[in-house]
Amino acid sequence: MEVVSKNQCFGGTQFVYRHRASSCGVDMTLGVYLPPQAAERKVPLLWYLSGLTCTHENAMVKAGLQAHAAKHGLALVFPDTSPRGEGVADDDAYDLGQGAGFYVNATQKPWAPHYRMYDYIVEELPALLEAELPLNGVNGITGHSMGGHGALTIAFRNPQKFRSVSAFAPIVNPTRSDWGRKQLSAYLGNDEALWARHDACLLLAELGWERDILIDQGSSDQFLDLLKPEAMARLMAEKRQPGVFRMQPGYDHSYFFVASFGEDHVAWHAERLKAA
Amino acid sequence: MEVVSKNQCFGGTQFVYRHRASSCGVDMTLGVYLPPQAAERKVPLLWYLSGLTCTHENAMVKAGLQAHAAKHGLALVFPDTSPRGEGVADDDAYDLGQGAGFYVNATQKPWAPHYRMYDYIVEELPALLEAELPLNGVNGITGHSMGGHGALTIAFRNPQKFRSVSAFAPIVNPTRSDWGRKQLSAYLGNDEALWARHDACLLLAELGWERDILIDQGSSDQFLDLLKPEAMARLMAEKRQPGVFRMQPGYDHSYFFVASFGEDHVAWHAERLKAA
Numbered sequence: 001m002e003v004v005s006k007n008q009c010f011g012g013t014q015f016v017y018r019h020r021a022s023s024c025g026v027d028m029t030l031g032v033y034l035p036p037q038a039a040e041r042k043v044p045l046l047w048y049l050s051g052l053t054c055t056h057e058n059a060m061v062k063a064g065l066q067a068h069a070a071k072h073g074l075a076l077v078f079p080d081t082s083p084r085g086e087g088v089a090d091d092d093a094y095d096l097g098q099g100a101g102f103y104v105n106a107t108q109k110p111w112a113p114h115y116r117m118y119d120y121i122v123e124e125l126p127a128l129l130e131a132e133l134p135l136n137g138v139n140g141i142t143g144h145s146m147g148g149h150g151a152l153t154i155a156f157r158n159p160q161k162f163r164s165v166s167a168f169a170p171i172v173n174p175t176r177s178d179w180g181r182k183q184l185s186a187y188l189g190n191d192e193a194l195w196a197r198h199d200a201c202l203l204l205a206e207l208g209w210e211r212d213i214l215i216d217q218g219s220s221d222q223f224l225d226l227l228k229p230e231a232m233a234r235l236m237a238e239k240r241q242p243g244v245f246r247m248q249p250g251y252d253h254s255y256f257f258v259a260s261f262g263e264d265h266v267a268w269h270a271e272r273l274k275a276a
Numbered sequence: 277m278e279v280v281s282k283n284q285c286f287g288g289t290q291f292v293y294r295h296r297a298s299s300c301g302v303d304m305t306l307g308v309y310l311p312p313q314a315a316e317r318k319v320p321l322l323w324y325l326s327g328l329t330c331t332h333e334n335a336m337v338k339a340g341l342q343a344h345a346a347k348h349g350l351a352l353v354f355p356d357t358s359p360r361g362e363g364v365a366d367d368d369a370y371d372l373g374q375g376a377g378f379y380v381n382a383t384q385k386p387w388a389p390h391y392r393m394y395d396y397i398v399e400e401l402p403a404l405l406e407a408e409l410p411l412n413g414v415n416g417i418t419g420h421s422m423g424g425h426g427a428l429t430i431a432f433r434n435p436q437k438f439r440s441v442s443a444f445a446p447i448v449n450p451t452r453s454d455w456g457r458k459q460l461s462a463y464l465g466n467d468e469a470l471w472a473r474h475d476a477c478l479l480l481a482e483l484g485w486e487r488d489i490l491i492d493q494g495s496s497d498q499f500l501d502l503l504k505p506e507a508m509a510r511l512m513a514e515k516r517q518p519g520v521f522r523m524q525p526g527y528d529h530s531y532f533f534v535a536s537f538g539e540d541h542v543a544w545h546a547e548r549l550k551a552a
Contacts, residue, residue, distance in 0.1 A: 008496065009532035064340040064535065220284065256285035259340065 001132055004029065010070035011036035014060065019128065023119040024083040030125070031060035031078035032133065035070045042136035044273035045075045045129065046266065047162070049121070049154075051145030052179075053099045056080045059144070062255040065262045072270035075135060079121060081146065083114040096183055102174075103150035104198050106187035115187060121150065122158055140164035140269040144258050145227070146171055146179070148215075152200035156207050164272035166214035166265045168258045169221055172232035175199045179226040201231050204241065213243030214268050216261045218251025277408055280305065286346035287312035290336065295404065299395040300359040306401070307336035307354035308409065311346045318412035320549035321351045321405065322542065323438070325397070325430075327421030328455075329375045332356045335420070338531040341538045348546035351411060355397060357422065359390040372459055378450075379426035380474050382463035391463060397426065398434055416440035416545040420534050421503070422447055422455070424491075428476035432483050440548035442490035442541045444534045445497055448508040451475045455502040477507050480517065489519030490544050492537045494527030 004016040012035040021028040037043055046069065048059050059065065060078045069076050082088075082101030089110035091097035097111075106115035130137055141162045143151035148170020155165035174180020175195045184195040196202045213236070217229045233245045251257040280292040288311040297304040313319055322345065324335050335341065336354045345352050358364075358377035365386035367373035373387075382391035406413055417438045419427035424446025431441035450456020451471045460471040472478045489512070493505045509521045527533040 007528055007530050007532040008494070008526040008536070010536045014532050061531065062337050064343065066532070067340065067535070067539075218284070250284040252283055254283050255337065256283040256290050256342075259343070260284070260286045263343075 001128065009033065010066050012038065012066065012070050014066060016056065021083075021120055021124060023116045023124040024114050026083045026085050026088060026114055028080055028083065028120070029056050030080060031056045032129070033060075033066050033069055033076040034133065035073050035075060037073035038075060038134045042134045043073050043075050044138040044140065044270075045077060045135050046269050046273070047121070047139060047141040047143075047151070048076060048078050049103065049141070049143030049147030049150040050078065050081050051143070051147050052081070052095050054081050054147075055099070058255065059258070062259065063262050064259045065266055068263045068266035072266060074266060074270050074273065075133070077125070077129060079125060082117060088114045095179065096186055100146065100183065102146060102183045102187060102198070103154060104184070104187050108187060108189050111187050118154070122154055122161065126161065138163055138273050140273050142166045142168070142265055142269065143170070144168040145223070145253065148172075149174060149198075149200060153198050153203055156200065156203040156209055157197070159209065164211065164269045165209070166268060167216075168261065168265070169217050169223070169227055169253055170200065170215065170232075171227055173199060173201045173228040175202065176231070177226050177228055179223070201235050204235060204239070208239070209241065211242065211272070213241065214265060215243070215245045216265070217245070217247055218253065218257045219247050219249045220251060221253045223253050277404065285309065286342050288314065288342065288346050290342060292332065297359075297396055297400060299392045299400040300390050302359045302361050302364060302390055304356055304359070304396070305332050306356060307332045308405070309336075309342050309345055309352040310409065311349050311351060313349035314351060314410045318410045319349050319351050320414040320416065320546075321353060321411050322545050322549070323397070323415060323417040323419075323427070324352060324354050325379065325417070325419030325423030325426040326354065326357050327419070327423050328357070329370050330357050330423075331375070334531065335534070338535065339538050340535045341542055344539045344542035348542060350542060350546050350549065351409070353401070353405060355401060358393060364390045371455065372462055376422065376459065378422060378459045378463060378474070379430060380460070380463050384463060384465050387463050394430070398430055398437065402437065414439060414549050416549050418442045418444070418541055418545065419446070420444040421499070421529065425450060425476060429474050429479055432476065432479040432485055433473070435485065440487065440545045441485070442544060443492075444537065444541070445493050445499075445503055445529055446476065446491065446508075447503055449475060449477045449504040451478065452507070453502050453504055455499070477511050480511060480515070484515070485517065487518065487548070489517065490541060491519070491521045492541070493521070493523055494529065494533045495523050495525045496527060497529045499529050
């Protein structure tokens, strides 16, 4: 990994790295925060997956998670949301193509050659980070909006790799949302059975999740109709799923919402990852 | 003031306002954070002046100060760093013209018609904010880099208006720096006696400051030669100035530095503004 930038932050270090990703076949950029504790021991890693239009940078500079990660001795990783660059397919819409990878492995033209974000997040990047950085191999995952979708679906399918999962305003039922149907059909084709492997509600219903879940959702979120929080809230209640679904009055979909509850999420993951 | 945006944040509200500024003769945009306590009582206000190239937005989204302001019951204001828009003079350099007002009232062509940031920050905006918002008239001021210069010089010249002052990596001796001599000559002309009213070290030496001062400076700041922290540190020691000058090992000039020590600064102002 090549160091793009390095800034001291809350006693630890905020890195931006670039590396050749074999999964996506392009150079990928990511942010990694190492807390002060990483100078002395290997630490757990909390993954933060970002939403539509974001790069590795948005949460890294706006969510304020480093303060809490430093307190609890967790590393953070902020991956990009899609492959980018010359030769990578794109679309004029903000919600398809670059910045909108939806954390799947695309099988359809023109996306299939580079859009392999599922493999990138689940396979390639964990191995690379563990090989290169002082990490103890214990991982939690969270994310916002499309990234909340990524966090939930990836955790549910990989409970051995991700010990804890939470989300901020996640897209929880993409097979029933315009944030989902359009992208899943473009990336995966028209067989909706294949989409189910990328729908948090369908996966939780099918696979379950033995540990607990933390989800925050703003009640004034401008995208409630696309996020479908009621589907997840009902399912968690029906399944007697351990966890907390918090409807936060007055909060919208912005990073001000994520920042407001970031301390809770980092503390929640820290408790679970240290016990792991 | 027209509301441009409004986001719930740490139980309070982050506003962006636009208003016609008579001082600068243009529409100005600013961020204001009202903490949850402002729903029930008038609160003190902490001013945050930003550095070169910034707008009202940088610190508002990157410094994480709202968390601390909510805890302590302080409002925050994030003004822009210069007039902007059609008919406003500019320069190709990043450090002159738009984004680089240096908190002075320009007297020279082509800057004089709109570049009146001193009057805007000291006179017009305080009156407007107090008239429109639940503020108790008790003000503190801080800032970063060029904004740290603004905070120190404005406080030293207006001790009745600003009860507390701190700064992050401030330009403290602009009459002796390339971050200063170029701008002060452009905005104020070649009479260096006029520049002295905008030099924190010269003002502190001449006017003094009866209360204490908090300054944080990163030891790995890439702009140390322009900021001249040693001039202020020496002067504070020579004058037996109450205050703390903290050299923070390893920190650079970025917002990761500001965010890392934002909690300390907000708490420090809160203690002084509540006692005022």
